[in-house]
Amino acid sequence: MSVSTPRPKKVNQIGLSRSDYQGRPSTLCSGCGHDAISSQITKAFYQMAVNPHQVAKLSGIGCSSKTPTYFLSQSHGFNGVHGRMPALATGALLGNRHLVCIGISGDGDTVSIGLGQFCHLLRRNVPMIYVVENNGVYGLTKGQFSATADLDSQLKTGAVNDLPPIDCCSLAIEMGCSYVARSFAGDPKQLVALLEGAISHSGTAMLDVISPCVTFNNLDNSTKSYKWAKEHEELLHQIDFIPHFEPIEEVQYEEGSTQEVEMHDGSHIRLKKLERDYDPMSKESALRMLSQTRESGEFLTGLIYVNPTAKNFIDLLDMSETPLALMPDDKVRPGPEVLEAAMKELM
Amino acid sequence: MSVSTPRPKKVNQIGLSRSDYQGRPSTLCSGCGHDAISSQITKAFYQMAVNPHQVAKLSGIGCSSKTPTYFLSQSHGFNGVHGRMPALATGALLGNRHLVCIGISGDGDTVSIGLGQFCHLLRRNVPMIYVVENNGVYGLTKGQFSATADLDSQLKTGAVNDLPPIDCCSLAIEMGCSYVARSFAGDPKQLVALLEGAISHSGTAMLDVISPCVTFNNLDNSTKSYKWAKEHEELLHQIDFIPHFEPIEEVQYEEGSTQEVEMHDGSHIRLKKLERDYDPMSKESALRMLSQTRESGEFLTGLIYVNPTAKNFIDLLDMSETPLALMPDDKVRPGPEVLEAAMKELM
Amino acid sequence: MGIQTQSQEGLQVEPGQEIVNDCSIQVATVNGSGSQSSNNVLMRAIFQMGVPISGKNLFPSNIAGLPTWFTIRASQAGYIGRKEEIDILVAMNSATAKEDVETLTPGRVVIYDEKLKLSEIRDDLIYYPVPFSGIAGEVIKDIRLRKLIANIVYVGSTAELLGIEMAEVEAAIAKWFKGKQKAIDLNVKAAHLGAQYVRDHLTKSDPFQIQRRNKTEGKIIIDGNAACALGSVFAGATVLAWYPITPASSVSESFADYMKRYRIDPDTGKATFAVVQAEDELAALGMAIGAGWAGARSMTSTSGPGISLMSEFVGLAYFTEIPVVIFDVQRTGPSTGLPTRTSQGDINSLYYLSHGDTQYVVLFPSSMDECFEFSVMAFDLAERLQQPIFVATDLDLGMNNWMSDPFDYPDKPIDRGKVLSAEDLERVGEFARYKDVDGDGIPYRTLPGTDHPLAAYFVRGSGHNEYARYTERPEDYVNLMDRLARKMETAKTLIPQPIAEYQEGAEIGIVCYGSTDVPMVECREQLRTEHGIEINYMRIRALPFTSHLKEFFGRCKRVYSVEQNRDGQMGDLIRLEVGDDQGKVVKVLHYKGLPLDARFVTDQIMTHEKRKDK
């Protein structure tokens, strides 16, 4: 642990080194997209200088859901049951509103068995990061199609998918999610920026990250393979993230070439326009863009929709600042006079 | 039953009278929107001359889910468990592909506990009618908000809803539903046309029918009340349905004033344009229109989206014409030689 | 006068004999007709006369328009169980009036709306026709309101016939309509007219009387769901996640109401609680578990179908050792079953819930004060044992009206169990989440957010060793499972012990739990007075069993295990526990969906006793 080991040169805002954010060794297949995501999560939390002790990392069941063991060893982890992480995470935040919560799930965990809870989590805008490590397949059960597999996409087993995919991003927007992004395990630079943005967001931040399953779903004609994703990835914009504790340097960009989104915690997301002229703060254009690219078969990544000011579930409940878990007894057990009064009413 | 009772004058294509489609007396509150829907269902099946013995009517749990008892007494009914009707209906159709299947559900049954199954049913395009009797509240459990209650909408209990509603129609389109309509229990003419269209549709036909709960959610400031719905209802178009067994009379409409949709079974849906110029065969415009009216607080009814040629789940499975339930034994139990061969391979 | 002896042959009374403070009054109406207020007023009026009462509502599983029966039992002997025989029928529902009248035994009383012409049905009853709606019409013109008012008219008439003081009726009305003066005046007026009519047009010819006593001084009337909610409030529960279901909804709804009143922090004006209506029961329990993990005192309430849906999550909490309290207000299963009927059918489900080797602590309150007390205790047990704790009541306890002594304020401080703070960690210098440090099977835990390098651990529903690391090693698994079993042994020292009452020379025993206990006082009285049989009585208050059960069996020749399900679920658990004494168990099973009545049990026992004698 950082304090006991000689402090390495490079440390973050709160004096912790990158290694303080590392996890235990992965037991996933070498080359698995999920491992790439884990290291970006490590990096993002390090760079954002989040106190790991304050972090709650939760997951469902699946190869993806194993990954919370592989990052942030100093954080509190909960590997729950299949498809039900949203409920556990919601409850954890009810119990302690100050937890920085990140949930990891797979496409099967999220849109097959977990679809209902996923939608209701988004609808409540529970303040957490929700990462879908999307490989279009059930990895841990050895390669059956999940509900995100694209039509006609083919598995190593030869099976061809004949049902339309569920698009996590458009579904999330439909459900009122306030931070919706798509990325690719093979695009670390963008992914880490999107994760940092997610950390600084006050509501649910849903990241749909294409994360190839090298063992079961990495054929070139699979839309969830490295090759396909690399070849088809199109950046919606170039993303830079400026954390709240760093000064925003005063660079001059040509009129309209960039857009700055100020996040809840004072951080900024700077979007440099590429081909498209895209405004991630409009639901309608987000949905239109998603359906168009779905038709055209493009694989578009970036910050698809954000509403930095949406009220989150905890605010809605108007709870005390003190986490409920830490309420002193005298705050949670009313006095004898209260019971007496209640009894009187019933006499 | 029709054959035993003296045949009344008026009969339909298959010689059955309206009474042959009646159900048992309702036990719902008098004035409940659900009862209004039941009578339109009765009417639609009568007018479409569906053989009631071939009909399977299923539901979940709720006041709405009780209604299958109140129509089509000669049809086979299944009142299952809460939120799981889609699975039962899907299974029933796998067992007997020739069943004409109608599922009745409530907003709680569909988008609270049943959200996951609802979405997966739509995604599979299971050939059935799915009616959401949408009152924004849990009637049978005495008036708690459901996930379709509009923001700030108020219950009789005084409770005010503070979570965004789930829009069954845009969600259905997002999930790939091939027939999406919205109607109002207080608009029998439109409702019966939409139901007839649904009967003639070959995939999942989802009808989101606003159906006021007079006991718990009928305050004038509830968007699910009779008053509000009546005052705010806006017709997307005027709908006429021409069943396949009736000639399409050759009326001349002025250019572009009407649109005809030919359904799977040869029936036609004729849409007469009103204010809007709206094409129900475009997903994108459907989604746009829904989000716009959601913003503007309009209550838009009509056929929102239809794709009459979408492949349904039964076709996808490439099943025999003979219902699996009725397969003769010699078709389902391979002969001894087959077992022997299988054993040989394992030696 | 004195306790009447009931029997199917009808009422045996000498002419002129009075039956004082011992009758059951059944009001037959339709639901949604607003009879709730008048039923309650009548019940309270008797209660305020100092006569013990209980009120049971038999209602359909729909919202309005179907038959509903509200039964008030007045008993100065303090019998508050259901009684099969109805003494006084108030027939307000034309749809059921005929059948209601036919099921009465001879000599009983029928108060009814003139229009119904019930006296023609049979001539061995005492009839009091009253033009309820007519009288209501005098009070109010509005047709809809008239219906409501007609109800309060029968209260007046009935009160007059039974000798209930109008002052008490007025007081009861005032209490129900808290301060709504207009409503109060209307209802008082109607009640008086109802009484007036009786005085003017009818002469009393039945033996039933209500006379003032002092047996309800300082008592309260409450339903079990409210009592459980109140208990949870004083247990310091902070997170409730629930999904509506009859008959459990009012546990959560009352809790929410109480919280809004009592648990807004005066300093900040903010809530010291969170109540979430989840999308279903899986999510409800999941949220409660998440909150329990985070360190909040969390709960959910449900009934049978919800218990089934919670199976997977409960197993997770058992295996990962997360505190959570689950209220199961049992209704009649299987499946949707009879949602508005009572039962004790979930015993096996609760005790063995979820796949694999699992076992849970289940508490069985059988009175209002136990609903309160056990609810408080449940949260201490959950955090002490780091396990899901079930509080099992049923529709009868949960939704009916019960008289009770006021609840005692918790005498013990809140027990948060074995939680290590950052300071503790600093002091002890090591932490193994799943290590049995104290030998009681209960490990120590830290709460997420604890700011100490040693605090973090990883919860997983898969195999884990003492350090909460993933493992598939046989010895780790066995070690874990054995400790979990040990924990159940520790639980036995913490849960409420059964209550045993031994009678001099009694050879026959009765074992009960939950609401089944209610009619047992009366039942044992019947066995004593009618058959001269003394009974050793044991009331089980929790699972797992403790030594007392075996001891009880040691002192009985035969033990009748009485419960409200088909399969005698608790009876079998008892048989497993008592080993060689299992042959002593005789099951008495009541599974009609109606609350248990003493007579049923007495008859069952006597039939069996007689059979044995032959």
Next chain:
Amino acid sequence: MGIQTQSQEGLQVEPGQEIVNDCSIQVATVNGSGSQSSNNVLMRAIFQMGVPISGKNLFPSNIAGLPTWFTIRASQAGYIGRKEEIDILVAMNSATAKEDVETLTPGRVVIYDEKLKLSEIRDDLIYYPVPFSGIAGEVIKDIRLRKLIANIVYVGSTAELLGIEMAEVEAAIAKWFKGKQKAIDLNVKAAHLGAQYVRDHLTKSDPFQIQRRNKTEGKIIIDGNAACALGSVFAGATVLAWYPITPASSVSESFADYMKRYRIDPDTGKATFAVVQAEDELAALGMAIGAGWAGARSMTSTSGPGISLMSEFVGLAYFTEIPVVIFDVQRTGPSTGLPTRTSQGDINSLYYLSHGDTQYVVLFPSSMDECFEFSVMAFDLAERLQQPIFVATDLDLGMNNWMSDPFDYPDKPIDRGKVLSAEDLERVGEFARYKDVDGDGIPYRTLPGTDHPLAAYFVRGSGHNEYARYTERPEDYVNLMDRLARKMETAKTLIPQPIAEYQEGAEIGIVCYGSTDVPMVECREQLRTEHGIEINYMRIRALPFTSHLKEFFGRCKRVYSVEQNRDGQMGDLIRLEVGDDQGKVVKVLHYKGLPLDARFVTDQIMTHEKRKDK
């Protein structure tokens, strides 16, 4: 020569003594390394030598890179249970090699990759170092393929050392790589080089031998999941709805494969089946129930967590009487538990699943032919009884390799149960869905779509009377529940009866079920030969119990109930059933997650026997 007597002290053999056809070979590799083919080839080669074998794969709950152990037991005595002691270790995994070697008992054999230098660890073992990867390098250059080939090299070496004929190795390779000539040639070449190396560089100094016998003539090798799938195919199952879960997935996947081959209608080219991968277990069972209602023979397969999720729906099927078959391939719980470890922990869950009073027929196959036979039977029972039927196997039966006689073609025609067609309705002229016409508790049903005015009825999970109408009447409910109980009585006459083997003068009994039966032949042999104890043996094949169990207890002084869970779940059900004999039950519980081995049971029994003697 002859059966070796195993013991922790290690191998007792006189110099030069041979141990023929009685050894267990453990291959330690990492998963995802393609060792599956070579392990299978080695096993098959021995099998083809006419020596009975069993192959057990101990694998981690991940996809690649973690330790995996494949154990082949060769036993001409026909013992196919697990054996604790490993005789021959093939150490291919550097990560575990040291520990693997350390756990061997003295005198055992280690075949390993030279590089690992294992001989340094201890000196009481027999070592055979072979440069596997080196040799593989001679066959193929590609590094990735070389890994795979290295595996087949150890097959050659091991075969050579044990005296397995290369011809059989070649045959096994050919069978595995069905027609893929290039692969076949590569592997054959590698195997030969592996053998060659042994001939050239090593001298055999261990006693283990494989010699040709004729004990496997005409036998098959299969896993239980495939056997259940095949049974379902020949049962005429038409609808499968499932959700993937280890270790049950391959029931459904094999079923789907078989269906594609055997159940495409030759006349139409269309499928006479439907297989749906549902979104979760709730939906999977829901679809199966819907199909069962429609009249199709439907099924689902799952494991513990899925069983918990299916609780609510199973109760619906029980209460509405809809046929459906549910395969539970048990794994180690609670919760996610050890997904790749075996267990019999779901007995309580299955028997009492869902809230309210419920009980089910559960079948317990304990061999491959019973997996097949019971699967066929399950569909007949489901439709005959109109109930969900559970077929309970476990990971050991389901996923491991078993030798078996070929399966017999079903001798009975398909029994669709009591279904009324339109013609029947026309004839009988009346229909009450839930009426006990025949007195066996089983009513008649019609199928949706039956074109007759009398055919339609309304299924509901709420209260229903004989005509399937909604009801809340106590007498209707009691009537229904009693009939459902009666149906279980009828079930007892239809389910497979237990198998009892009585020994002359035996006083001690053993009761088993499912995979626990496998090592019992060996266990009883050990008790006889090593301790002179004769055993009465009973193998339970289904729940509910039938009279045979009581009879068995009547003939035993003491009965050891052996099963693979912590709580002795079946043992308790047995105690409930045998009443006053319950004291005879002694539980022997094995819950390490590993398949049960005979020695464990023998030791447990003897410890208890000795304790008793004192």
